[in-house]
Amino acid sequence: MPRIFAIFTRAALALACIALLPAGNVRAAGYPDHPVRIIVGYPPGGSTDISARLFGQWLSEKLHQQFIIENKPGAGNNLGTEIAIKSAPDGYTLFLANPANTVNASLYKNLRFNFLNDTVPVAGFIRVPNVMEVNPSVPAKTVAEFIAYVKANPDKVNIASSGTGTSIHLSGELFKMMTGTKMQHVPYKGSAPMLTDLLAGQVQVTFDNLPSSIGHIKAGKLRALAVTTAQRSPELPDVPTVAETVPGYEASAFFGIVAPKGTPPEIVSLLNKEVNEALKDPGMQAKLKQLGGTPIPGSAADFGKLLADETAKWGKVVHAANLSVE
Numbered sequence: 001m002p003r004i005f006a007i008f009t010r011a012a013l014a015l016a017c018i019a020l021l022p023a024g025n026v027r028a029a030g031y032p033d034h035p036v037r038i039i040v041g042y043p044p045g046g047s048t049d050i051s052a053r054l055f056g057q058w059l060s061e062k063l064h065q066q067f068i069i070e071n072k073p074g075a076g077n078n079l080g081t082e083i084a085i086k087s088a089p090d091g092y093t094l095f096l097a098n099p100a101n102t103v104n105a106s107l108y109k110n111l112r113f114n115f116l117n118d119t120v121p122v123a124g125f126i127r128v129p130n131v132m133e134v135n136p137s138v139p140a141k142t143v144a145e146f147i148a149y150v151k152a153n154p155d156k157v158n159i160a161s162s163g164t165g166t167s168i169h170l171s172g173e174l175f176k177m178m179t180g181t182k183m184q185h186v187p188y189k190g191s192a193p194m195l196t197d198l199l200a201g202q203v204q205v206t207f208d209n210l211p212s213s214i215g216h217i218k219a220g221k222l223r224a225l226a227v228t229t230a231q232r233s234p235e236l237p238d239v240p241t242v243a244e245t246v247p248g249y250e251a252s253a254f255f256g257i258v259a260p261k262g263t264p265p266e267i268v269s270l271l272n273k274e275v276n277e278a279l280k281d282p283g284m285q286a287k288l289k290q291l292g293g294t295p296i297p298g299s300a301a302d303f304g305k306l307l308a309d310e311t312a313k314w315g316k317v318v319h320a321a322n323l324s325v326e
Helices: 002-020 023-029 047-063 075-085 099-107 143-152 167-179 191-200 210-218 265-280 282-290 300-320
Strands: 036-040 067-071 093-097 119-134 158-161 184-187 205-209 223-227 252-260
Touching (some): 036 047, 036 075, 047 067, 047 093, 047 119, 047 205, 047 252, 047 282, 075 099, 075 252, 093 119, 099 167, 119 167, 119 210, 119 265, 119 300, 158 191, 167 184, 167 205, 167 252, 167 300, 191 205, 205 210, 252 265, 252 300, 265 282
Parallel strands (some): 036 067, 036 093, 158 184, 158 205
Antiparallel strands (some): 093 252, 119 252
């Protein structure tokens, strides 16, 4: 009898301790108990989608629940963003944040959400260079030759992007602004269809995120003229930076997770911890290196600062280029 009483007492004390925990801790303790969806605002195949699947697989294995990628392309990434923002803030809907979110804040005049205010940052994944690349039919072999070629053929070169307001689009706009070149912008609904037409020669140049293009470059199907970061990429060490020809030019893309505003901080903390563990894993680091990406570990607040800083930076480019989408 004393032994039974002791067991009962310990169980009662455990239940009492749980009852005293804040509700958020109770939720986080059992999280996740069913599949989690990660919404991607682009079709499968692009850098945003690749990043989501890479980290979604890690989270699935570590948290023993499926993290399912849902592609919701449309409206320059805004469709997927809005779906995520309007979802229940319970940790079971996440969103793959990308440069378009920091650009669209100033580019679109009638957004039905405020990205920085309506989401909570969770964790950054990677920062990657964009790569200025051309179809091999373009005669230019260097950035300087390309500038000369475009100036000799104003408005005859088609510059493709994965959508209006993406980092690919803005990287090109920044290049046009700093070089005084004139090209026709051709937006696509994602990086994958854009690359299909670039490979076919329907468009001539783009500033794609490196992860989705590096395979085509190494296979010789596309010609890389430059990377957009301040330093050369370790994955393409022989490819110069744009800044080596156009001083002061710099652009890069980033990827990470946000959640709807109101998501319990305990769940945010758990997910941030798991992502940071992934970024320390040698296997994951090797995969990120293959994509040409640099890990961006840190707290949720660190990722929030990155989002705010990028929003301010690209807002200046949008206004300087007089860009606007209704």
